[in-house]
Amino acid sequence: MPIYEFEHVIRLAASQKRALAKAITDWHATSFNAPRFIVQCRFIDVGQGSLSDIFIGGQPRKINRLFVSLRSGAGRTQQQLEGMTHKLVSMWDNVAGSTPEAELRAVYIKGTLDSAFEGGFHLPMPGKFEQWVKDNTEKFKVLAAAGDEDFIGLVKEIETRPEFQK
Incomplete structure (x- = not known):
């Protein structure tokens, strides 16, 4: 959570997927004061096969689209959601092109996630991550010391982001 799912008809190289995932993760984490490890990006190639059966207005179409699933009840305004949309389109254009x-x-931005559980932790609502990180830092360090890659990255992130400092 959040989940950014791209359905793309153009071929995206692994480097393009990495660039988009990094840009979205960095942007989401810093915009919403959230740890990077909660941001998920998924790329689904719908250019061929049964997944490519997209119809718009009753007509077959081949389009690239993005579905974003966020926490519900976060109180985001229409203006904030539209700003997110424009930012995401800009990131896509920078990586995939605008032909x-x-x-x-x-x-499509959907506020449908009522609860989120990742890496053994219930995630807080948006706007509550700073305190959640502070409350759980010691547990994160234990998991990092045990070799969990997500928590190794999270502990490094905690050390560099002022909003997560105690």
Whole structure:
């Protein structure tokens, strides 16, 4: 949580997927004061096969689109959601290009996640991550010391982000 799921008809190289995932993760983490390890990006190639059966207005179409699932009840305004959409389209354009076939034709933001449990922890609502990180830092350090890659990264992040300092 959050989950950014791209359905793309253009071929994306692994480096493009990494660049998009990094840009979105960095942006989401810093915009919402959230740890990076909670941000998930998924790329689904719908250019071929049964997944490519997309119809718009009853007509078959081949488009790139993004579905974003966020926590519900976060109180985001319409203006904030539209700002998110424009930022995500800009990140896509910077990596995939803005040609007609590469256009990110649709972005859908859904506030549907009522609860989130990741890495053994219930995640707080947006706006509560700073305190949640502070409350759980010692547990994160134990998991990092045991070799858990997500928590190794989280502990490093805690050390560098002022909002997570005690």
